[in-house]
Structures are given as C-alpha cells and as structure tokens.
Amino acid sequence: MYSRGQFAVMGNVGRKALRLYHEEGLLVPAYTSEENGYNYYSDEQLIILEKIKQFRKLGLSLYEIKQIIEGKAGEKEILESKILETDHLLKEMKDYSQESSHEETAVKEEQIDIVSFGSFNCIYVIENTERENLGMSVGKLYERASKEQIEIAGDHFALFDELNKSEFSMMTCLPVKSYGGADSIEVYEKKCLHINFTGGFSKVWKAHKKLRLYAEENSIELSDRIYEKYNRDMSVDIYYVVA
Secondary structure, rough: OOEEHHHHHHHHHOOHHHHHHHHOOOOOOEOOOOOOOOOOEOOOHHHHHHHHHHHHHHOOOOHHHHHHHOOOOHHHHHHHHHHHHHHHHHHHHHHOOOOOOHHHHHHHHOOOOEEEEEEEEEEEEOOOOOHHHHHHHHHHHHHHHHHHHOOOOOOOOEEEEEEOOOOEEEEEEEOOOOOOOOOOOEEEEEEEEEEEEEEEOOHHHHHHHHEEEEEEEEHOOEEEEEEEEOOOOOOOEEEEEEE
C-alpha cells in the first residue's frame, strides 16, 4: 500500500488530480486508516491511474473514462466516437481559419426544402441535452448493436423533443434492421423543414436560426420537435417538424 504522496510520486500525478479522481469515483483509495484518516493506494491502482492519464491525453472526459473503467461502455467504441469528434474538430479549425466572408457565403448557399424524415426503426439512449455527451451515447448504441448482433441501417441522429416545455429531452437514435424489442422506436415525420449544413458543428446554430427565420417569413407553424442527423462527410442534416 502507498500513501497518497508516495502514490502521486510513483504515478507522476499531482495531489489535485488525485483528489479530483477520488471525488469523481475514478480512483477511490483502496484503504483509509481509521486512526489518522490517511488514504492509501494499491499496486493495482497504479495500472488504473496510467489508463486514466492515457485516456485524458486522448481527450476523453472524466465521465467517459469512468464509464470505461466501470465496464458500462466499451473502450473501442468510445475511442472510435472520439476519433469522429476529432475529425469534426479538425474540420471546424480549418473552417475557422478561412475568411469570415467565405463562411457567410457558404451558409447563404445552403438551401431549405420541405421533406419527410424516416421511416426508421431505432434503438436509442435517452440522455440530457448537452451535445458534448453525444459521443458517449453513440458509443453505447454501437456497442449494444455489436453485442446483440443488431444490423445497423443508417447514421445516428439526435431527437430534441418537447422543446416548448421546461423539461425538454434529447434522445440519441441509431437506425437498425429487423429489431422489434420493447426498447426500440419507430421514427417517421411526414413534413419537415430541412437544411444540410456544412459550416462546422460549432456553428450549427446558424442553420437553426435560418430555419426558424424561414418558417416565420412563410407563416409555417413548427412543432416542438427537431432532428439532427450527423453524416460521415461531417455535414449535419437538420429537420424541424412542421406542426
């Protein structure tokens, strides 16, 4: 067993980081002395600490790391979703380095149309509305599909629902084939305002603003439900369901 100080030196980590990992449940001391309240760590926890440090270097959040350590999510799926997020970030950095006039022109060229959305049979994860956790949700869905041998039938998307209420929700969905479990849903919308946005994930609010303005100018009543579909070419298809 090692004291917190000894463990910090051996693991090449600061006291602040150890305290944070303890508070977040990532690395709880193996033993706490009843006599003096001192915390002690084991040899096995050095290996866990190295994993945490490596995952942090790769950009994983503490939440994602905890899910992996506790066996609630697969390491491979989380890393693949992080690669996808990094690809999005690189694209955004390239876009940001270009002149703002070029960015504005790109947004103006994107056309709005009225289309249907679906129909899809989906497995899903209900999460909060923070997009930063989307990669975690997607990882869970792909891991589940792999474990249960469910055939994937399309790209994942997010459903934002009941947006006019205080307790609005987000559901991350993955289209699949031939699955009729109680925890699956059918998604189909007959009429939606749609735009394909290529201006970068962090600027997707511009597309939302453009859709809402279009609806106001054309007296189109919108429901409280929105879909965002994330494509492999790094674009985002946004669908506002027409009431």
